[in-house]
Ligand SMILES: Nc1nc2c(ncn2[C@@H]2O[C@H](COP(=O)(O)OP(=O)(O)OP(=O)(O)O)[C@@H](O)[C@H]2O)c(=O)[nH]1
């Protein structure tokens with residue numbers, strides 16, 4: 001917390017033109033500056049009132065709703081004001097310029113409002129990351145994941161663990177004090193170790209869910225693979241309902257990895273079209289195949305295509321990635337029914353058979369992959385690293401029973417510190433820049 005902060009302001013709503021534009025002001029001079037550009041008396045706190053916004057020479061800039069949020073009951077925890085203007089570019093610029101002309105006011109940097117909210121203890125780092133995710137959420141599942149995190153549910157999970165660790169340490173310390181007096185046997189610590197073991201398994205469960213969080217937040221990667229002319233690009237276009245990839249009857253048409261995003265019932269899906277896999281002397285195609293194999297290796301789900309009259313069942317690299325076998329060009333065959341088994345089906349982009357079914361199978365695959373009880377789960381590598389470190393301290397503490405109690409308690413302290421780093425209770429400076437840089441100006 002820094003004393004005598006500057007007052008900052010920014011356009012907090014989207015780029016004009018828009019119906020309404022919201023300018024947010026935060027800092028000690030917020031209320032003062034708002035009064036100076038408002039022709040009438042200010043409304044009472046947290047009540048909206050229509051006011052004329054005037055420039056220095058008294059000229060009318062706009063009529064706007066004015067709202068005041070005196071400290072500490074504001075987003076940043078400082079005195080704040082909001083001006084809800086008409087969302088025209090010139091209107092917004094005129095008011096921003098007027099504010100910039102006041103001594104002690106300046107335009108906010110990206111993420112600066114949120115940074116102040118953190119510094120004033122309004123939000124912890126985990127909640128701020130959740131807020132950033134909420135602002136960038138495009139699908140329903142991304143929104144739900146981010147809402148859990150920004151509402152503090154993930155923070156309370158971490159904080160709850162940290163408090164239990166602190167309690168466990170206190171128990172050990174109490175035991176150490178008593179055993180100095182030589183009259184209490186080592187019974188307390190048995191309870192501590194079983195509590196630590198329980199905590200460890202709870203952390204394990206959450207570590208296991210990190211991949212789920214990543215898939216929901218970052219998207220589920222589906223890759224089209226198969227020999228040239230299997231119909232990969234045609235199927236990409238059909239699934240995306242857009243003409244993304246070039247389709248010709250020339251084997252080896254696609255070289256670069258093509259990408260599009262789908263929203264399947266709220267799940268974000270990345271769909272990749274790749275070069276057909278075959279032995280070739282063509283150097284450009286060889287590079288395309290190399291890229292195809294890299295993309296396949298990173299997939300969450302592979303659609304392995306084959307087509308009637310197209311040679312080459314593709315041998316995919318050995319790995320544990322789930323595969324759906326797709327026979328294409330069903331219209332060229334006699335079968336009528338596209339569904340073959342749980343892991344295979346036939347489709348045609350000409351008459352559309354099987355395409356909706358394939359979409360459903362992809363959805364089932366992502367749902368199966370992300371099945372968790374609660375969405376209060378981490379989705380960032382930063383959390384994963386800290387949780388793994390905390391977890392390994394706990395297992396050291398449990399396994400190294402030959403060590404004196406003081407040293408085993410030290411492992412608990414270390415684990416609690418790792419958890420505190422996630423919420424930003426300690427060691428934050430290095431993290432701040434990275435986290436707040438995800439925000440736009442005005443948030
Ligand atoms: N009849 C029929 N033809 C199809 C179907 N899907 C693709 N084709 C044709 O098959 C040929 C190859 O299709 P592409 O989508 O370019 O195949 P690809 O797997 O992307 O091929 P490469 O990029 O060369 O690896 C084209 O002539 C398509 O029109 C289908 O469902 N039915």
Ligand SMILES: [K+]
Pocket residue numbers: 228229247248249250251252253254
């Ligand atoms: K082709």
Ligand SMILES: [Mg+2]
Pocket residue numbers: 232233234245246253254273274276
């Ligand atoms: Mg292609």
